[in-house]
Amino acid sequence: SLLDDQGLAEVSQVAEDVLDAVNKGLYKEATQLWGKAEMVIEQNTDGVNFYNILTKSTPTSAVKSSLEFTQSPLVHLYQRYVRHLQQDSLSQLMNGPIRKKLKIIPEDCSWGGQSANVFQNMEGDFMKPVISIVDELLEAGVNVTIYNGQLDLIVDTIGQEAWVRKLKWADLPKFKQLKWKAVYSDPESSETSAFVKSYKNLAFYWILRAGHMVPSDQGDMALKMMRMV
Numbered sequence: 554s555l556l557d558d559q560g561l562a563e564v565s566q567v568a569e570d571v572l573d574a575v576n577k578g579l580y581k582e583a584t585q586l587w588g589k590a591e592m593v594i595e596q597n598t599d600g601v602n603f604y605n606i607l608t609k610s611t612p613t614s615a616v617k618s619s620l621e622f623t624q625s626p627l628v629h630l631y632q633r634y635v636r637h638l639q640q641d642s643l644s645q646l647m648n649g650p651i652r653k654k655l656k657i658i659p660e661d662c663s664w665g666g667q668s669a670n671v672f673q674n675m676e677g678d679f680m681k682p683v684i685s686i687v688d689e690l691l692e693a694g695v696n697v698t699i700y701n702g703q704l705d706l707i708v709d710t711i712g713q714e715a716w717v718r719k720l721k722w723a724d725l726p727k728f729k730q731l732k733w734k735a736v737y738s739d740p741e742s743s744e745t746s747a748f749v750k751s752y753k754n755l756a757f758y759w760i761l762r763a764g765h766m767v768p769s770d771q772g773d774m775a776l777k778m779m780r781m782v
Contacts, residue, residue, distance in 0.1 A: 564597065644665055746771065
């Protein structure tokens with residue numbers, strides 16, 4: 554909804570390039586094109602936040618890593634999805650009180666310090682489809698819950714629905730026939746907090762007014778969902 558016709562055309566073109574690479578099994582190339590696609594989106598939306606489309610991305614600090622990584626096409630993806638997470642209270646907790654409590658972490662090792670290496674080594678994995686694994690879980694009777702923030706761009710609702718439709722689970726046709734039901738985090742309020750579809754061991758929650766970080770954006774609804782599944 555933030556793109557005009559020209560912006561949509563530019564994004565659609567690079568998205569087709571990503572899809573073509575995935576279909577050919579060129580997963581590293583697909584990852585790099587994914588990064589390119591996001592840059593095209595940012596250029597056309599004045600820097601929309603991929604975690605919440607109602608906000609704007611904040612500038613990211615420089616990556617402190619090897620020269621090899623700083624020259625990698627992954628650098629922008631890393632800055633967008635990993636780097637800023639290491640500046641919050643979780644990092645302070647893990648590198649402070651938890652380090653002192655455990656008393657086993659080497660001095661030259663910090664929580665999150667390996668993230669650049671992990672990110673780089675996963676370059677060929679990011680774009681690989683794993684729908685078949687979900688099918689295996691469902692067939693094994695494992696409870697599978699999918700939840701999605703309405704305002705999330707990087708893991709958007711339309712994309713979630715698209716891969717769910719590709720499942721080969723025998724009960725998928727019955728799941729698809731269901732209409733979603735409203736969920737209220739506050740029983741005394743008529744304000745809808747989410748919608749849900751649930752059949753046997755598959756449930757899908759659409760969390761309203763939430764981005765990628767559902768527990769942070771809609772804590773009450775996230776807690777209610779955990780109690781329902």
